[in-house]
Amino acid sequence: MKIRSILAYSALACSAVVTAISTPQMVGAAIPTFSSTVIAQQANLNLVGEGEGTLSIGSRPSQTVTFVTVTSRPNQQVEISLRLTDGNLQRWTGQLVNHGAGEAQIQLTSAGAADATGTLTVRYQDNTLISLSGSGTLDGQPLSILFTIGDDSISRPPTPDVVTLTQQGQGVFGLQGRPNQNISFASVTVQPDDSAELSIRLSDGNNIAFAGQQTRKTAEDIVLNLTSSGNADAQGPANIRYGPNNSILSLSANGTLDGQTFFIQFSSQQATVQPPVAPPASGAVVCTGQMQNGWQYRAEATNQRFTQIRWERAGAETTVSTLRFYRNNAQEQPVYRGSFRAATELALVDLSGGNPRQGSQVSIGVQEWGWSRGNCR
Structure with a gap:
């Protein structure tokens, strides 16, 4: 397929398709957003590539992309356009956050009137766009794109895999x-x-x-x-x-x-069925509780260290998970790790600070199950 390289491609109101989620702050939580990397040089991009790629947005059918342009401005604003096989043009805007050595990264900000978030990776040689890839969200829907040019005559630099x-x-x-x-x-x-x-x-x-x-x-x-x-x-x-x-x-x-x-x-997203609840387990030096999926547990401590969790549920075989000390968290609460039937990872946090006793609590989390508080007695 013929490649079109344009040394001064301008004024095509473009816009990007892209990746990772931006990070507005949670209300009341100390979780600030990621700051953009400062671009040291004011270098413009005027890239064009003709080839084939796939654009996916939410549950809509995937669309084929045949032509892509990327244009940056001195203020680091970037416009990206994607020509689809049905003749429509996707236009996106973003901010250039990294640029150099034949690669650029763009933080997506909007798509027309819709909100968009993510980071797009563009690889190029001279003024020819070689590939565009990324994933993120468009108006709250998951979005992904993978596009490469269709001419092997271009000397392509190595492109290490990015897992998304x-x-x-x-x-x-x-x-x-x-x-x-x-x-x-x-x-x-x-x-x-x-x-x-x-x-x-x-x-x-x-x-x-x-x-x-x-x-x-x-x-x-x-x-x-x-x-x-x-x-x-x-x-x-x-x-x-x-x-x-x-x-x-x-x-x-x-x-x-x-x-x-x-x-x-x-x-x-999967439907879950809540199984019958078994009678609570009992014991002398134990912490007991129940996960949301019906599994009841009995965490046992010896010499102020937790050693195992016994799992019981009506109609299921009893299982014992061996615990190993992992580390203390920032609150100096011991954290233990183990697994359920040697396959699913779990963690136990001793909320007593290392002195489990009657009236103290533990927090137990199992992969895919969630977390539960257990009471010690």
Whole structure:
């Protein structure tokens, strides 16, 4: 396919299709938005590429993109246009946040009159656009694009893989001292250098983004070490199971955010059936409670250290999870880790500060199940 390179392509009111979720602050929570990288040089982009790509927005049928232009201005504003096979033109606007070495990153701000958020990655050679990729949200709907030019005569620089996962679903975000909030959308982006961003959209329309580092990746899951959220410090692991078409099957995270404990439990949208509730377990030195899915637990402590959790549910085989001490959180509360049937990760937080006794409590979180408070006696 013939490539059109235009040295001074101007005045095509364009606009972009893109990635990751922006981060308006939660009301009353110390979760600031991510700040844009300052561009040191005032270099303009005038890029054109003809090829083939796929644009997906929410539940609409995917559309084919055949032509893309990217134009930047001295004030770092960027216009991007996408020509579709049906003749329509998608126009987006954004802000240039990084530029150099044949690659640019653009933070999406709007699409016509609709709100849009995300980060678009553009790769180019001279004035020829080589590829455009990313995912994010458009008017609250998940959005993704992947476009490449159709001419192999261009000397293409190496393009390391950027992993982008998105999913609409259901989940819960909890922050110490505040009511839990429902999650409706999640995305994860991992760069070639293993730097990562995890974003969640709350049911009230606010977004929260965490930065971190990928520490493990397999064919089924990714593990991140979270380090910050905007200007706030964050600590804790995030476990993401992913499936076909870059979908997120489940996401769980827990740790501290600006000194407060938090958790995230999210999964793709599925109907759940509440099983019958079994009688509560009893014991002398135990902490008991029940998860929302009906599993009852009995966490046992010996010499002020938790060693195991016994799981019971009517009609199901009893299961025992062995616990190992992980670390103390910012409130000096011991955190233990384990797994349910060697497959599903779980965590126990000793809310007594290391002195479990009658009247104290524990907080237990299981991947995909959520969190529950247990009472000790």
